[in-house]
Amino acid sequence: MSPRTGRPTDNPKGERLSIRIDDECSKILTEYCSKNNVNKGEAVREGIKRLKDDEKK
Secondary structure, three states: OOOOOOOOOOOOOOOOOOOOOOOOHHHHHHHHHHHHHOHHHHHHHHHHHHHHHHHHO
């Protein structure tokens, strides 16, 4: 069996995260993704990075 191939990246995403969110959070996330033309994974990564930025303040 050969290894999986795909687009090369400088930032591989090897960690998988599975969470449950309530309806309000789902609506907020969906609206954010539509407005900013990003997928849910990218939106969550942006949110996590903002948490780090907030701690620096």
